Amino acid sequence: MTAKVISDVDADALAARGLPGLWYVVAKSVQLRAREVLGVRALGRQLALWRGEDGAPRCVEDFCPHRGAPLSRGVVIDGNVACRYHGVMLDGTGTIVRVPAMPDCPLEGRQAIIGYATAEANGAVFVYIPSADRPEPPPLDLPAEFTDPGWSGFLCSGLWNCNYQLAAENTADPMHGIYLHADSFTLAYGGREDLVRIDPADRGFLITRVAQTDQNFDWCHVVTEGSTNFIRLDIPYPMAGGPGGPFRVLGFMTPVDEHSTRIFFWRNRQVSGIAREAWRFLFRGFFEARHWEVLEQDREMLEAVPHTAREREMLYQHDAGVVRLRRIWRERARQILAAPTELTPS
């Protein structure tokens, strides 16, 4: 058997749509209310989410196999989703469990649509989007900050009208902090001129400013080899920032489609006891609005970058993280496309 030849163009096109074979954050836990169905879009797929009788999330294609009505307009009955149009009920595997309008309907028991594996952690709902080479969900690799009770965080989420790669590249670019966010509370410090270096790090790589540490957004850890991709970075806080040392950001980006991204950013500090309460109070009352201002600066800039910008970019040394990320995405897309069969988006 001859190996498939995958062009850079095809690999880059798949990477731009979003790489399957990973767990993605699709919603905040609070959005998925008991007995309600939530419609979300991820990697070009329409998904319907709800909670089963055990409270755990379920996820299927947002498509009723009877005549195509969106299941996200349905209701939850006995832990299953029931289509609003004629009442067909499906479970979280996408199997028709009941056709209430038709006694002994032969459709009952049929696996009719795609069911997706789900997980819930740290206030967020994750869905596994399978790829041809990784059809089964691997264990979800969560950041240590999610499981270590010494960390306390808040989840911020937003919709950015730009490709997810632009959002990830922005987070893997420590040199933009002192420019784009120079007027902010926490990112106004340090030199405006520097070099960056790249080093291997756990499940990915580290990009670091060479001439300064702990003054601004000076490093980030890009995790590309786990079962979910995310970026970790620290923002040093001035004394007025209260307890807890630097502000640890964990950024997850879910491609909605090629031109929009749902961002999920956890903002954490290492605090416990009374310091934890002080931090949570300060965040809600003071820092949260400032963090949204910084995120809005990112969003506005990225949404204004033309879709075709890559064709005319002139990169320089600071873009080492961007280049590395693109190489990783291309290689991963190549592996997926080379696998014997490909699952097509619904």
Ligand code: FES
């Ligand atoms: S379209 Fe869903 S039950 Fe008919």
Ligand SMILES: [Fe+2]
């Ligand atoms: Fe930024």
